[in-house]
Each structure stands twice: as structure tokens, then as C-alpha cells.
Amino acid sequence: MIRPSIQSGALPPGQRSLHVLNRLAFGPRPGDIDYVRQIGLENWIEHQLHPDSIAEPAALQQRIASLQTLHMTPEELFIRYQVPLRQLAPGDDKRAARQRSKIILRQAVQGRIIRALEGPRQLQEVMTAFWFNHFNVFAGKGLCRLWIGSFEQEAIRPYAMGRFRELLGATAKHPAMLFYLDNWQNTAPHSPGARGKFEGINENYARELMELHTLGVNGGYSQADVIALAHILTGWRFVRRNAPKTVNRPAFERASAFARAMRGLRFLFGRARQSSRPWRGGGFETGNGFYFDPRRHDFSAQTFLGQPIPSGGLDQGEVALDILARSPATANHISFQLAQYFVADQPPAELVERMTRSYLATGGNLRDVLQTLFFSTEFWERRHYGVKFKTPYEFVISATRAVGVPVVNVRPLTGAMALLGMPLYGCQTPDGYKQTQEAWLSPNAMMMRLSFATALGRGHLPLQHPMDEIAQDESGRTPEAMQPAVMRMPPAAVNVFAEPDSMALAATVGDLLSSPTYEAVWAAPPGLQAPLILGSPEFMMR
Amino acid sequence: MHDRPDSRNSQIIGRREFIRAATLAASGAVIFGPHAWVARASSVVNSRKRLVLVFLRGAVDGLNVVVPYDDSNYYENRPSIAIPRIGEGAVLDLDGHFGLNPALASLMPAWKEGLLAFVHSCGSPDPTRSHFDAQDYIESGTPGIRTTPDGWMNRTLAALPGKHQPTEALSVGAVLPRILSGSMPVANVSGRGAARPLPLDNPRIERVFDRLYNGRDPLSKAYQEGRAARQRLLGELRQDMAVADNGAPGPEGFPNDAARLAWLIQRDSSVRLAFISLGGWDTHVNQGSIGGQLANHLKPLGYGLADFAKRLGSAYDDTVILVLSEFGRTVRENGNGGTDHGHGNVMWIMGGPVRGGRVYGRWSGLSPADLYQERDLAVTTDFREPIVQVLLTHLGLSAIQIQKIFPQRLTFSGHLSTILRG
Numbered sequence: 001m002i003r004p005s006i007q008s009g010a011l012p013p014g015q016r017s018l019h020v021l022n023r024l025a026f027g028p029r030p031g032d033i034d035y036v037r038q039i040g041l042e043n044w045i046e047h048q049l050h051p052d053s054i055a056e057p058a059a060l061q062q063r064i065a066s067l068q069t070l071h072m073t074p075e076e077l078f079i080r081y082q083v084p085l086r087q088l089a090p091g092d093d094k095r096a097a098r099q100r101s102k103i104i105l106r107q108a109v110q111g112r113i114i115r116a117l118e119g120p121r122q123l124q125e126v127m128t129a130f131w132f133n134h135f136n137v138f139a140g141k142g143l144c145r146l147w148i149g150s151f152e153q154e155a156i157r158p159y160a161m162g163r164f165r166e167l168l169g170a171t172a173k174h175p176a177m178l179f180y181l182d183n184w185q186n187t188a189p190h191s192p193g194a195r196g197k198f199e200g201i202n203e204n205y206a207r208e209l210m211e212l213h214t215l216g217v218n219g220g221y222s223q224a225d226v227i228a229l230a231h232i233l234t235g236w237r238f239v240r241r242n243a244p245k246t247v248n249r250p251a252f253e254r255a256s257a258f259a260r261a262m263r264g265l266r267f268l269f270g271r272a273r274q275s276s277r278p279w280r281g282g283g284f285e286t287g288n289g290f291y292f293d294p295r296r297h298d299f300s301a302q303t304f305l306g307q308p309i310p311s312g313g314l315d316q317g318e319v320a321l322d323i324l325a326r327s328p329a330t331a332n333h334i335s336f337q338l339a340q341y342f343v344a345d346q347p348p349a350e351l352v353e354r355m356t357r358s359y360l361a362t363g364g365n366l367r368d369v370l371q372t373l374f375f376s377t378e379f380w381e382r383r384h385y386g387v388k389f390k391t392p393y394e395f396v397i398s399a400t401r402a403v404g405v406p407v408v409n410v411r412p413l414t415g416a417m418a419l420l421g422m423p424l425y426g427c428q429t430p431d432g433y434k435q436t437q438e439a440w441l442s443p444n445a446m447m448m449r450l451s452f453a454t455a456l457g458r459g460h461l462p463l464q465h466p467m468d469e470i471a472q473d474e475s476g477r478t479p480e481a482m483q484p485a486v487m488r489m490p491p492a493a494v495n496v497f498a499e500p501d502s503m504a505l506a507a508t509v510g511d512l513l514s515s516p517t518y519e520a521v522w523a524a525p526p527g528l529q530a531p532l533i534l535g536s537p538e539f540m541m542r
Numbered sequence: 543m544h545d546r547p548d549s550r551n552s553q554i555i556g557r558r559e560f561i562r563a564a565t566l567a568a569s570g571a572v573i574f575g576p577h578a579w580v581a582r583a584s585s586v587v588n589s590r591k592r593l594v595l596v597f598l599r600g601a602v603d604g605l606n607v608v609v610p611y612d613d614s615n616y617y618e619n620r621p622s623i624a625i626p627r628i629g630e631g632a633v634l635d636l637d638g639h640f641g642l643n644p645a646l647a648s649l650m651p652a653w654k655e656g657l658l659a660f661v662h663s664c665g666s667p668d669p670t671r672s673h674f675d676a677q678d679y680i681e682s683g684t685p686g687i688r689t690t691p692d693g694w695m696n697r698t699l700a701a702l703p704g705k706h707q708p709t710e711a712l713s714v715g716a717v718l719p720r721i722l723s724g725s726m727p728v729a730n731v732s733g734r735g736a737a738r739p740l741p742l743d744n745p746r747i748e749r750v751f752d753r754l755y756n757g758r759d760p761l762s763k764a765y766q767e768g769r770a771a772r773q774r775l776l777g778e779l780r781q782d783m784a785v786a787d788n789g790a791p792g793p794e795g796f797p798n799d800a801a802r803l804a805w806l807i808q809r810d811s812s813v814r815l816a817f818i819s820l821g822g823w824d825t826h827v828n829q830g831s832i833g834g835q836l837a838n839h840l841k842p843l844g845y846g847l848a849d850f851a852k853r854l855g856s857a858y859d860d861t862v863i864l865v866l867s868e869f870g871r872t873v874r875e876n877g878n879g880g881t882d883h884g885h886g887n888v889m890w891i892m893g894g895p896v897r898g899g900r901v902y903g904r905w906s907g908l909s910p911a912d913l914y915q916e917r918d919l920a921v922t923t924d925f926r927e928p929i930v931q932v933l934l935t936h937l938g939l940s941a942i943q944i945q946k947i948f949p950q951r952l953t954f955s956g957h958l959s960t961i962l963r964g
Binding site for chain 1: 599600670671672673674675715716717718723727728729730731732740741742744746747750751753754755759760761762764765767768769771772821822824826827828876877878879880882883915
């Protein structure tokens, strides 16, 4: 039995499978359409909503496990990769130390792309990319380079389909966000800890927290609320603990072991203070690199969004986050963005309204909101089928998935994303990348997309060069083989992987192609059929 | 220069501007009215004039760009980030009141030649302190209205006379900015390696894709515009560009993007409107004073602009460059050696036709009573006023055309009517 909401949209069954694979996943891989048909649409959706019910292949788990910086805490990362000048070994210079830390970004990129390409928990990956973008941090800003992978791994992925409040709290306290939006420097004026560059209030995070992360720009807050929230969030810092002065192995191991032990103390609501680690001056850590510094906190009572917040410490911030997460404005803002991502650039107002109600009724349970969305009639309407223009990320990932080539070297893919204006972890501004056709469709984008489709479809991208060096090597040197000409393919490029079989590719994408495209593909010379499928107007959309 | 406000001058479009437009119309450069079509062929006079817009995304701190160094409030509000009046790293005096940030020393020759001007206390009438809303308003040209579907540069393109060329409006960057989006065809080129051969350049491959994208839908339209621009920009000039690029993409950054743009304009005189944006101005912490973050961003910008002017050669005589940002920053420095989101800012105007060497606009002052919402530089000149001057005087558009580009009722100071040589 298919739910009425699914049937009411009158999509042919073949397009239904493609629809969910294009929206809840990054497009079909070979065999995916058959698999969805076989286990049933609803079953497939339910599994995707509960990623733990889907087994991850051991090989994938091993590859992710081998990306060691993804599994280090913010503290460990700081100790290992933020070497203070005085501790640099002779002959080592600051640049070399910086170079070493580039492994963090490389591994974050590698982990994200491999999971998006090959991971069976596709919706979780879609939501991880969605929330990372929503709570964007920029790898190129200072210390964020140390924590970019940890931010996604610790603050985003675990909560991608959980409660919004938890996601919000995890991002608010992660060192990457504290650094990126300057809240770590936000200090109560004239407080005992106020000195030097930590003398007073910084509005940056408070404003973006309301404008971008929660209420939305029309969410009904004033400049006075920005300032009140900034005061409430003073004293929120991250742990900066260096390894002992002389870098000897045992001491380093001790520091790392300590940092590892701290992971056990991670908790994200900050209310169970008793189990947190005390600091001199009465501050404490709550795990994952966050610490609250009362010497820089403004304990005074505040009025925030018309509500009194009594004097207090870290709990003031928790209350403020509660208020923000519970707000109907937030429910609406989040619902709109989800509907815009999953349904249409201009999502139907009624659907957004129903999702907002679902958010409010379930205390911001994102899984329930998504459930409302996926089983809505609007989601299945024909007018919403294939109308989302893929972002560069979605285009590159979905094309590579469709070809089905096992990817070892992700650089040609990340290079293409960058050329298309969407470098992974490279969005400088806190609003993240847009998700609309208007933002991404341009003359240049079409030239670049079709060039990528051509290079990929002819088997010219060096996707199978070994990347072991990249996973292991801390030298920062990139062997020549690692620097493929991203899309600069000479006309007579040699094939670096077997040219994709156009018949197999056509089967993978199922009922995607319209009949004019279909005819154009089969009228083209054999070597150009796969590029045409990947570069077709239908493949630009999801 | 620092005139007092005069309400008589605040009209929809200053009377003098209107007269100027009418004069231009009479001279045949621009004609509106029933015989507009006659003018198209004869408008070659203006066909090389161009506007280059440099958008500083993230809100540059205008008070540290053009510094009111004779105002003690400036120094009182900015104990650690002010640009000193005298001594090492002091401001470069402009007019006895304002001084230029020394990081922009490379622009002083332009100032002295009289080809660089500033408009202070300039900005958007909309009070938002959201970067994204404010940028959107600057680009749509309709502050306060979110639903405007297109950008004002696209609407300007529609108003330009003559046969439209695929590269008449050009953006440097991988994505098309809001300001250029709309119904008129535009081109965007990525800053790096724009001329490198792509797989798509193979005629065999082009042909098959031509067949797929031959409709009038948005994707086909983008494809066709991309093909046309690529052919025009790169067709016969590919060798040339490859030499210029020395076979490899240069480093990223404004000076290189600007150099490429200059290169394109020199070789393709059909470029009338160009757009470049650069980020990194949101200095909430450690903004620095004579050194540091802001200075490090200003240096390549100043150098890049000076170099751009040089590379344009004689084309510079026909080029006006506007540099602007979505809003300014707080007068008072914050607790972290930075500044937060503010309101009024300074606009830069540079180029052959500019009557420079002056700071235009009504300076609104920094005493507590002068500030906008008790914290920010007030706006006394709408950011559209200098733009309208350029459209009228430089690009030769008519008041009626301008009303289509900026449809809201505009209140103008009237202080800028002499900023360009007609």
C-alpha cells in the first residue's frame, strides 16, 4: 500500500523512486532505483529517517576511521597542530607548522565526500551538508582550520535529525563557531577577566545567531535584543591548552590522553554542572573544548525578546537558546529552509505552515518535521518534480555517483566545486551557500558544468590516483600526481578510468531523461553519450 | 563640499541633473520620447563609456578609509584602532579635514591628479544591520523591498542604447551576483584561468550540447549566453590570454581579477558594465590600525585599483569606477579591537571623467547628537545618488530611464551634480 499523499501527486512510479533518490539522497548510484523499488518507497524513507537502521559497509567505516584528525577532539587538534612559536623544533618554521595542519581540512573534505558518494545513510549526509551550511563556519578563518572537521563530526552530524535545540547548543559551544563568529572574545566590560583584546561586548555571534541560525531576519528582534544576547553570551570560550613546553613524546601523550578523557565529559545542555571540570576562577568545561569563564561573564539580569532573564552564569545562555529554539519564528524559518531545500525554491506556504506546527508540537524534533515534509502531498506533486537546480556540490556528487566509479582521489571533485563557486568548507560568510536556482545558474556555470560532465563522462578525471599519502602525510607537500588539471583536459587526454558505459549510465538514472534528450543522446557518437547524459538539462535538476 | 543640508535641493532628481539630462538629449547623445529608436544608431559617441563597480562585501569600515582626522570624537571613540593624525603611519591628508588610510597610499597619485573623489556619510536609507539584507538592497537598488526580481545593473543594461553584445555586462567570479541578474543577457568569467581551454571548447562536443540547449528555458538561455561570451572573449584571443596567463592561473585576489578585467576591457570595447566583489571586511575583532587586518585588505585593493587604471590606458578616460559596501561600521570600537555593524559609509569614485581631489557629501559628524541611533555615522547621501550621476552624466541615460532603474522615490542631496565631467 502506498500512502495517499504519495499517490495523489500522480507521479509515475518510476519517477517516484528517482524523486526520493534525488531529494533525500545525492542522486542514484547504479542499482539504487531498483533497490528503492524492491524495498518500497515508504520503507526506504523510514530507513533513511533512522540512519542507525542502515548498516554501513565495513570498507567505508575503515576509510573514515583512517582519517585520524576527524576523530580528535578540538583540544587534541589544538595541542597537536597549533604549535606555539617557541616550541617549534629547530629548522621548523611557522609555515611548515601551518602546512602540517592542512591535513585537517584535507581529511574533513575526504570524509565528507566519501560518505556523500558511497555512504548508504544518504539522508543523514544530505542533512549534515544542510546543517553545516546553515551553521556555516569558514575553514580559512584563523583557528577554524583546526576544527572544521571536528565541528561537522561533533556538532553537526550527530544531531542532523535530532532536536534542533541540541544542534543549536552543540554549534554554539563548539570552538569552531566560538572562533568564527568571535564570541570567544565577547567579554563583559569591566569584568575581572576584561583586558587587552577582551575588553568588551562583541555583537557578531549574537546577531547572526538570531538572523541566520534561529529567528530569521524578520523574526522580530531589535538592536537592543542583539546587545542583550551578546551580554548573555559573554564568557563563552574554548580551551586553549598547549602541550608542555618541550615537546617530548610522553608529555605529549599525557596531554592527548587527558584531552581524550575529556571527551567522556561532553554534554551539551550544560546544566549538569557538577560533573564538569572546574577551572581556576570558578570556570568550567563541558567537554568538546568549550569552557565557561565567569571572570568574563556579565552576570546581570537581562531582558531578551521581552522576557526577563534573571542574573546568572552559563545558564543565562542556555535559557536564551531555549527561548530561541522554542520561538515560532525559528520554527517557521527552519521549516521554510527545509521546504526550500527539499521541495521548491518558493515552497508552498501551506506546507511550511504544517511543518512549523509539527516543529512546535514536537519541541523542535527535526525527524518529525522531515516526516511531515516527506509524506506531504506537496512533496509528491508533479509540479515539484525535477524543479530544484542542483548546487555545484549536488551536481558534482550526483554525477560521480551516477557513474559509479570508486573514488580514491577527491581532488578533481573539490576542484570542480571550487571552480563553480562553491568550495567545500570555503564559504567565507556566515549565511552559507544559497540553495536556489537564481543563485547558481549563470552562463559561466553552464560552461563549467558541461565541461565537468564531459571530463567525467569520458573517463578523464584522475579519480583513482592513490590518496594514501594525503591521508597519512603531514608534510603538506602534494605530489605532482595529486594536482590533476581539474577540468583543463587537453583534447587528447588519456583515459584514467574506464570510460563509463552509456547504457549502464542510462539505466542508473532510470526515467530521468525526456524524449528529446534521449534521442539526442543516442544520436551522438558513442564516446559522447555519457557526457551528454551527465550534462543534460534533466541532470542539472533534482 | 561640506555644505549644509538644503531641502530645496531634495527633489526626486535634482533639477540641475534633469536639465543636464535634457541637454544631453538635445545634443543627440541620448534621446527619449517617440523617436528613441532613431538615436540608437547615432549613439556611438557614448558606446565606449563604462562603469565598473567594486563591491566590498562585509561592510568596510569607512571611517578608517577616509578618516575625519580633525574630529576629536573620532580619536575618543577609537582608542586602539584610530589612524593617527601625525607621526608614523599617519593619515595622508586629503583636504585638511579628511585623511586617507596610509594603506591606500597607492591611490594618492590619483587623488592628486584629481581623478579620485569620495562621498562621505553615504549609504542606504534602509536601517538594516544584516549584511545579507543590506547587500541585497544595494544590488536590487530598492532598499526595503525584498521582492525586486532583478538587479539594477541588469536594468541599466536594458536601458543602454545600441545592439547588445554578449559581453556588454560582465562579472568577474564563478557565480552571477544579484546586481547583474535579470532578463538581459550578461556574462560572468571566473577570475582564474578564464581563458584555459575547457573540454566543452571541442567543436564536436559543443555541437552535441548545442542540440540539448536550444530552447528558451533558463538553462538554455544561460548556456547560449555562456557560449556567446566565451566565443567573444576567447575565440581569437585565446593565444593572447594564454601568454598573459603564462599557461597557469595567477594567484587569487583583487589585483589579479582587476588586471584580467582590464585586459578584457582593453581588447573588447563592448564591455559597458563590469562588476567585481571582494570580501573580508567584517572586522569584528582585531581590525588593526595602521597595520593589521583592515590595512592588509586595503593594500591590495588600492594597489589593484591603481594598477587597473594604468592597465586600462586610454580606456581609463571613459571609465568610472565606484567602490562601495553595504553599510559602515560602529563609530566606537568594540571590546575586541574591532567594530560592529553600523550605518553610513564612504563611497569611492575614480576614473578619467571624475572631478576628483574632493570629498563630497554632507559630513554628518561624530558628536553623540549627530550619530544615527547614537552609535553610527548617519547617512546624508543615498548610495543611489552617485550612481544616478554616473548613469546620467557618464552613461548618458535619461531621467525617465533612470526611474525604471531606481523606481522608488529618491531624495537627493543635490551636492553631487558636479562630481563628473559631462
